[in-house]
Amino acid sequence: MATKKIAGVDVQVNEEGFLTNPAEWNKEIAVELAKEEGIELTDAHWKVIEFCRSAAAVKGAAPTLRSITNGSGVSTKDLFALFPKGPAKKVAKISGLGKPEGCV
């Protein structure tokens, strides 16, 4: 665990750069984290981010790819276009939700 300054705020991150406390997140941080992933956030991105933030607030964990598509109405194909290479993981990172845990 380390501290990192993002958008002028000190936040706790894990070794892969995921925020460990969703409460430390804000929209400016999201913009910065998205830039690190090479993504310029548009309204379509924000729709997904907002869905994931509220889903995580209820369930206590970042949503799976399937629950994002079911819940936000954005198709899997569009999600891959918005957040290339592993959208569930990328959205979780940009949304400050910690790394999604794969079930074993």
Place this chain on the structure above:
Amino acid sequence: MKTFLILGAGTGGTMMANKLVKRLDPKEWKIILVDKDETHYYQPGFLFLPFEYYKPEEVYQPKKKFVPSGVEFILSDVELIEPEANKVTLAKDKKVIHYDQLLIATGTDIHPEEVDGMLDGWRQNIFDYFTFDGAMALREFLKNFKGGRVVLNIKEMPIKCPVAPLEFVYLADYFFTQKGMRNKVDLIFTTPLSGPFTKPVSNKLLGDVMTKKGIHTEAEFDVMEVDAAKNIIRGYDGRELEYDLLVSIPTNMGSDVIKRSGMGDDLYFVPTNKDTLRSEKYENIWVIGDAANIPASKAGSVVHYAAETLIENILDALEGRPLSHKYDGHSTCHILSGFNKSLLIDFSYDTEPLTGLYPFPVIGPFPLLKESWFNYIGKLSFKWIYWNIMLRGIPFPLPPEYSIAGKKQVAVS
């Protein structure tokens, strides 16, 4: 007279029927067990069928054989569960059962139709082996297989037995080696995860086994579609992989009755308290095995350990006591690696699979996360234990709780 209704006579339902009949007063409780199939399959055995290591008749027995006297068995599909009304409607004769307590053990099924194009080549050169029919169809296909690219694809997690896909490619390597055609076969393992397994220590060690066996891993591969005319699977990221044989682990979903009854999550698994195994929503509904959405493996060992917790909690609830037992996510899995060897992993909600010895420190005898002949014999004997001890709800001489004793924390680079 009160009714304890169990839906599903697979591993979980059968085991719990055997436990409940011993613990509930027969003057007070009537136990009913419902299932749509007559045949009980030893599902760990499906892995052996394609490679002809088991005869088909070794993996099935009639369900009725494991239903204890004192339990009424009804052969029927379940049409609807109405939890608000404590009522279940069966497909057969539209029979209605009013229950006092309900145990859901309806398991999980595969859904190949979730991937576009998958069904176009289904059972031609695309197979599953998570069903008896699929494993048998693949067995026939392999008899005449002349070599080429064998691609194993996992669509999405969670799946029944997360180590089974690894075992499949390990055994395929052994099978083709024995047939003298390993040099004619490319083995490719594709997974949406970042590596062969989800947790760091096992991911590293199981990945090393892959490399040693010359199996290529395509990680973070999210399959978008199958082009059965061209024998190609395409990922959402644009990756294309050619196959001559595609072995698919399709999406695993909870039973259709859970979907029909509106009781499931996105994949129709029932929201279940991971500690108590009681439904998150209904006080008189309990869930065991693959049907539950608990973050544990969908595997028989989980059912076995969870059953020890569940029986005590059910009895607590019936007596009006607070639920006293907590399931810790304990799971023990054998991973066959071919060449008469097997690896063993033992883990829980909180502790990932580690190296060391199981079940006892120092003496073991089973080494964890390491290929050994001892483990292989352990896996083979398990079939007998399953049919004769586990299903009958006879307690093991091993504690159900996960123990860190005998395990080593290793640094993984």
